[in-house]
Amino acid sequence: MALIVQKYGGTSVGTVERIRGVADRIVRYREAGHQVCVVSSAMSGETNRLDALGKEVVERPLAREMDVLLASGEQVAVALLAIALTARGVPAQSFLGFQVAMRTDAAHGRARIEQIDTQALRAALEAGTVPVIAGFQGVSPTGAVTTLGRGGSDTTAVAVAAALSADECEICTDVDGVYTADPRVEPKARRLGTITFEEMLELASLGSKVLHPRSVEFAGKYQVPLRVLSTFEDGEGTLITMEQDNMEQPVVSGIAHARDEAKITMSGVPDIPGVASKILGPVSAAQIEVDMIVQNTGADGLTDFTFTVKRADYESALDLLRPVREKLGARALEGDNSIAKVSVVGVGMRSHAGVATRMFDALAEENINIQMISTSEIKISVVIAERYLELAVRAIHGEFGLDGKPS
Amino acid sequence: MALIVQKYGGTSVGTVERIRGVADRIVRYREAGHQVCVVSSAMSGETNRLDALGKEVVERPLAREMDVLLASGEQVAVALLAIALTARGVPAQSFLGFQVAMRTDAAHGRARIEQIDTQALRAALEAGTVPVIAGFQGVSPTGAVTTLGRGGSDTTAVAVAAALSADECEICTDVDGVYTADPRVEPKARRLGTITFEEMLELASLGSKVLHPRSVEFAGKYQVPLRVLSTFEDGEGTLITMEQDNMEQPVVSGIAHARDEAKITMSGVPDIPGVASKILGPVSAAQIEVDMIVQNTGADGLTDFTFTVKRADYESALDLLRPVREKLGARALEGDNSIAKVSVVGVGMRSHAGVATRMFDALAEENINIQMISTSEIKISVVIAERYLELAVRAIHGEFGLDGKPS
Numbered sequence: 002m003a004l005i006v007q008k009y010g011g012t013s014v015g016t017v018e019r020i021r022g023v024a025d026r027i028v029r030y031r032e033a034g035h036q037v038c039v040v041s042s043a044m045s046g047e048t049n050r051l052d053a054l055g056k057e058v059v060e061r062p063l064a065r066e067m068d069v070l071l072a073s074g075e076q077v078a079v080a081l082l083a084i085a086l087t088a089r090g091v092p093a094q095s096f097l098g099f100q101v102a103m104r105t106d107a108a109h110g111r112a113r114i115e116q117i118d119t120q121a122l123r124a125a126l127e128a129g130t131v132p133v134i135a136g137f138q139g140v141s142p143t144g145a146v147t148t149l150g151r152g153g154s155d156t157t158a159v160a161v162a163a164a165l166s167a168d169e170c171e172i173c174t175d176v177d178g179v180y181t182a183d184p185r186v187e188p189k190a191r192r193l194g195t196i197t198f199e200e201m202l203e204l205a206s207l208g209s210k211v212l213h214p215r216s217v218e219f220a221g222k223y224q225v226p227l228r229v230l231s232t233f234e235d236g237e238g239t240l241i242t243m244e245q246d247n248m249e250q251p252v253v254s255g256i257a258h259a260r261d262e263a264k265i266t267m268s269g270v271p272d273i274p275g276v277a278s279k280i281l282g283p284v285s286a287a288q289i290e291v292d293m294i295v296q297n298t299g300a301d302g303l304t305d306f307t308f309t310v311k312r313a314d315y316e317s318a319l320d321l322l323r324p325v326r327e328k329l330g331a332r333a334l335e336g337d338n339s340i341a342k343v344s345v346v347g348v349g350m351r352s353h354a355g356v357a358t359r360m361f362d363a364l365a366e367e368n369i370n371i372q373m374i375s376t377s378e379i380k381i382s383v384v385i386a387e388r389y390l391e392l393a394v395r396a397i398h399g400e401f402g403l404d405g406k407p408s
Numbered sequence: 409m410a411l412i413v414q415k416y417g418g419t420s421v422g423t424v425e426r427i428r429g430v431a432d433r434i435v436r437y438r439e440a441g442h443q444v445c446v447v448s449s450a451m452s453g454e455t456n457r458l459d460a461l462g463k464e465v466v467e468r469p470l471a472r473e474m475d476v477l478l479a480s481g482e483q484v485a486v487a488l489l490a491i492a493l494t495a496r497g498v499p500a501q502s503f504l505g506f507q508v509a510m511r512t513d514a515a516h517g518r519a520r521i522e523q524i525d526t527q528a529l530r531a532a533l534e535a536g537t538v539p540v541i542a543g544f545q546g547v548s549p550t551g552a553v554t555t556l557g558r559g560g561s562d563t564t565a566v567a568v569a570a571a572l573s574a575d576e577c578e579i580c581t582d583v584d585g586v587y588t589a590d591p592r593v594e595p596k597a598r599r600l601g602t603i604t605f606e607e608m609l610e611l612a613s614l615g616s617k618v619l620h621p622r623s624v625e626f627a628g629k630y631q632v633p634l635r636v637l638s639t640f641e642d643g644e645g646t647l648i649t650m651e652q653d654n655m656e657q658p659v660v661s662g663i664a665h666a667r668d669e670a671k672i673t674m675s676g677v678p679d680i681p682g683v684a685s686k687i688l689g690p691v692s693a694a695q696i697e698v699d700m701i702v703q704n705t706g707a708d709g710l711t712d713f714t715f716t717v718k719r720a721d722y723e724s725a726l727d728l729l730r731p732v733r734e735k736l737g738a739r740a741l742e743g744d745n746s747i748a749k750v751s752v753v754g755v756g757m758r759s760h761a762g763v764a765t766r767m768f769d770a771l772a773e774e775n776i777n778i779q780m781i782s783t784s785e786i787k788i789s790v791v792i793a794e795r796y797l798e799l800a801v802r803a804i805h806g807e808f809g810l811d812g813k814p815s
Contacts, residue, residue, distance in 0.1 A: 015463045057424045058488050059495035066494070069502050070487035077458065081465050088466035095476050099506050100551055142659065144507055179810040331608035352560070 003168035004036045004126070008136065013232035014078050014173040022084035025171075031091060037166060039093075039133045039256060040158040041082055043074025048137075048151075064109035068138075068148045072098065075135035075154070081134045082114035092130040096121070098146060103157070105139035105147045106341035107170040112139055112147035114156065117164040126165075134161060152213030159216045163223035169236075170220065172212060177231035178239035179211055181205065181403040182256040186394045188349050189404035195240045198227075199253045203346040203380045216242070233279060234346030242262050249393060252356060253347035253401040256394050262292070263315035264307055264373065264384060267322065270331025272304040279292050279329060280306055283321045289314040293342070293375045293382065303332070307373060309384065312338050341374065341390040345397060357381050363400040369393050410575035411443045411533070415543065415565030418452035419582045420639035421485050430639060431492035433580075434538060436497060446540045447565040448489055450481025455544075455558075467505060468502060471516035475545075475555045479505065482542035482561070487727040489539045496544050500538040503528065505545035505553060510564070512546035512554045519546055519554035521563065524571040533572075541568060559620030559747040566623045568632035577627065577634050578645075584638035585646035586611065586618055588810040593801045596811040600661060602647045605634075607661045610753045610787045624648070659763060660754040660808040663801050667748050669699070670722035670782065671714055671791060674729065676739025679711040686736060687713055690728045700749070700782045700789065710739070714780060716791060719745050747779065748797040752791040752804060764788050770807035776800050 007027065014020050030037050033165035042048075048071055055062040055070050062070075079095040086093035102118035125132045137145045150155050155172060162170035179201065190281025197205075205214040210231055220227040220241065230238025270276055275285040276295065284291060291308050298304040312320050315338045326334040350356040357374075360381055364371060369392065373384035385393055398404060414434065421427050437444050449455075455478055462469040462477050486502040502768035510526035532539045543561025556563050562579060569577035586608065589597040598793075603611075605628035612621040620635055626646065627634040639644025642673045677683055684703065693696060698715050703712040715723050722745045733741040757763040764781075767788055771778060775800065780791035792800055805811060 017461065020465060054424065054488065055491055058491045063494045063769040065501055066487040066490040066500075067503070069490075070484055073483040073487075076480040076483065077461070077477055080480075081461065083473040083476075084462055084465045084469040095473055097476070097553070146504070170653060182615040258615070348668045 002036065002119045003033045004165060005030060005040045005169050005171060006040065006165065006167045007171045007173055008040040008154055009042065009082075009232060010154070010172075010174045011042045013173055014041055014082065014131075015045035017081070019086050019107050020078075020081050022174075022282070023082060023214060024089055024091075026232065027086060028089050028091055031131070037131050038122065038126065038161060038167070039073060039082065039386060040076045040136045040154055041080050041129060041133060042154040047074040047077070054374070058061040062368045065145060066175055068109045069146045071148050072135070072138040072146050073195070075137050079133045079135045086131055086133070092128070093133055093351050094130050096132050096134045098135060099140045099144070101134055101161075103139040103160075105141060105149070107141040107143065107145065107147065109145075109147055109298075111150040112141065114139060114160045117160060122161070122165065145397050152216070155213040155402050156219055157214035159223070159225050159227065162225045163219070170225050172216075172227065172229045173232040174211065174229065175232065176229070177234055177236050179241075180255065182394050182398050183258065184257065187256070187398045189395075189398065190288070191405050193239050194237065196254055197348050198241055198243065199379055200346050201241045201350055203344070204255055204257050210249045242247055251347060252307075252349040253345045253403065254349070254355045256353070256401075256403070257346060257347050258341060258390060258394055260387060260390065261312045262309050262311045262340050262342050263338035264309045265266070265318055265334070265336040266305060266307040266323065266342050267326055267329075267331050267334050268305040269303045269330075270283065270306055270329055272298050272302055274327065276304065277306065280322065280325060281308065282391060283325060284310070284318050287317065287321055289318050293373055293384065295373050295375065309340070309342070309373070320384055337372075339387045340384050341387040342382055342384050343390065343393045343397065344380055345401065346380045348379050350381075351378060353366070359400055360397055363396045364393055367392055367396050369396075409441045409443065411445070411446065411572060411575045412437060412576050413445045413569040413572065414487075414578045414580055415447040415561055416449065416454040416503045416639060417561070417579075418455070419579045420451035420580055421489065423446055424488070426639075427485075427488050427492050430489060430580075431496055431498075433639065434493060437732050438538070444538055445533060445536060445568060445574065446489065447568060448482060448485045449561040450485050450538060453697065454481040454484070455625055457580050459561055473550060475516045476553045476556050479542070479545040481551050482544050486540045486542045493538055493540070497768065499536055500540055501532055501689065503539050503699055504542045505542060506547045506551070506609070508541055508568075510546040510567075512539075512548060512556070512735070514550065514552065514554065516552075516554055518557040519548070521546060521556070521567045524567060526571045529568070529572060535649060541562050548694055559623070562623035563626055566630070566632050566634065566705050569632045569648040570626070574632070575749045576635040577632050579613070579634065579636045581618065581637070582639065582640040583635065584641055584643050585619060585636055586648075587662065589801050589805050590665065593750045593798050594805045596664070596802075596805065598810065598812055600646050601644065601663075602649050603661055604755050605648055605650065606786055607753050607755055608648045610660055610751070610784070611664050637647045658754060658809075659756040659760045660752045664751045664753060664804050665748060665797060665798065666799055667771055667794060668719040668747050669716050669747050669791070670719045670743060670745035671713060671747050672722070672725055672729065672741070673714040674733055674736075674738050674741050675712040676710045677736055678738075679705050679709055683711065683736065684713065687729065687732060688734060688746075689723055690716070690783055691717070694724065694728055696725055700791065702778055702780050716749070716780070718798065744779075746794045747791050748794040749789055749791050750797065750804065751787050751801045752808065753787045758785060766807055770803045771800055772801055772805050776803075
């Protein structure tokens, strides 16, 4: 008998019919002798509907009250799921943030879980009841309703699994695992049987929408075995594991990509200390997220500074930097909002030289020009023109021998 | 400066536009120097939508989880209202059941308020913040979400007003007060400036949908001055007051009516002790609400037993009573599902003889046959054929001098 925490995403509970299906799935786990603790997102579309409602009242609604508004979505889902389970003869009980004592900080809209009181959950489990916990929500030290930000239900599930010392945390979703690349881009992509936390973290932050990065970080920190699998089909999914040194790792585990990127270059900037912060300061002050940053200094004592932002932030970032360019006396400010980012990820590349070279060669063979390069210990990312994205992913996927059938 | 509790019904907060209007209305009270504490229902239609969702999962959903589901409706409304108020520069804060510590018993779906912790509300009011309290919901002794049943937000408002010793509790709704009769039936009906709690209680339970009877009872018990008025138009509305003995009361304050009634008669029943409970027992066991009950005994030692039920329960009540008739050896079981009830209500009739006679005469003049009569200290009800309903209301309204302009 194992204790399994299962998280169901919005698509999994998107209709009453699907909620019934989820209840059936939970019943099967119970019949196999497992204890199950459930975390649910809001029905798909609900969070967006509620968010739009709040913004219809006023453009910048109060963050505290937006949390009260948004948290109602998960409340509806857990009630319906508990009703469906009880109708199948399985005792179930919903738990809202305040009822779990899901204590967070007071940062409305992006609160962080600080503590979970497992007493009520353990009592329910011991009584044979399935706790159905509202994901995404918590309660601040002063008793206000908080939310964890988009994708927060994944984090709720991992936190609950860690607090209960669960045997596994299942992220039940509409895909059947983590793939070596996006199958819509590379039809030869195959499902990975296992992947390390570090790789998953890079993949998640690089735009593979399967898991929220914070939940992966959390799972790694508390060593919660995490599994991504399909709500709708049977299968093993992908197990996210601790790195095991004695295991032979493939050089590259997967290829991630991100569209919707834009790059901005300020060139001919006098290369004096503090230039980087003078350029990025106003951008981050405007809450614009900066991703890759590259700086090159030429022989003339002038430097070229390039960074990428989300495409939606492109125009406002340019607007912010025009006065900065004048002030710094830089030669030019230019940008490109039709770029994409492709990355290879793999803990195996730590011990294998030449991964970057193989990647760059594969792109060169397809005549794809590399505009920016950024590397980390287990990841190499390049920025290319968006129109080459699919071609690039397929070329690299083949180069590293990822094509084939599911492992 | 007065402390006013204002309750807004579902129609008043039915759209974002109307929520903005409610916020404006609250701002006007604040600008007039008052402290305002708000109680809100769910946006109109939401409670029905959520109720249907739960029943789509299973015909008889778990009451505990239905409360979690339904309570989300008020949660959305209070968040939106607090957002709208804050956008107008008025500090506001939503309070859910658990945050007010709106302690109820554990009777899910029809919980009763036991205690309110006013500490947080008072702190908010003293800080100049408008508390926006979710109506209809509370929290049980074990921390479960409860709801008070339909119309429960009225009760929440009265309970909050009582706990805060508010100067007045305003029920802001889509009508501009309590009328001497339903204006759709009697165009000469006029708005009452004041009405006593007892009269209001009779009117509410007789089908005047303005106020929930439990809230009126509550207000009477805790002597909370209650006012019914329009959210959408300016006006004094109707103040519901303690009875004042030194005031000259009109004989009759208003005429109430109820359609959708049906009557059932078992005639020729041997008149032995326990017959009434043998007839009504199976009916009430089936959760069918019985309204008027009349029993007459003739000279032959046989009795006729008649009672009224909601029209929707007519057929099932008849089905239940067929075997009872056989068992008792009664002569006949018959019924009529096209009847209506008309009542005159007024504390003034206590000290005035002949009110019944005047009412019966007025009906006789219109050739309206009276089928049943039932009286209480401040009310006389008659059952007539439904087709005479409008005629009866108008005849009685005129007889007691209620026609005219608003007081």
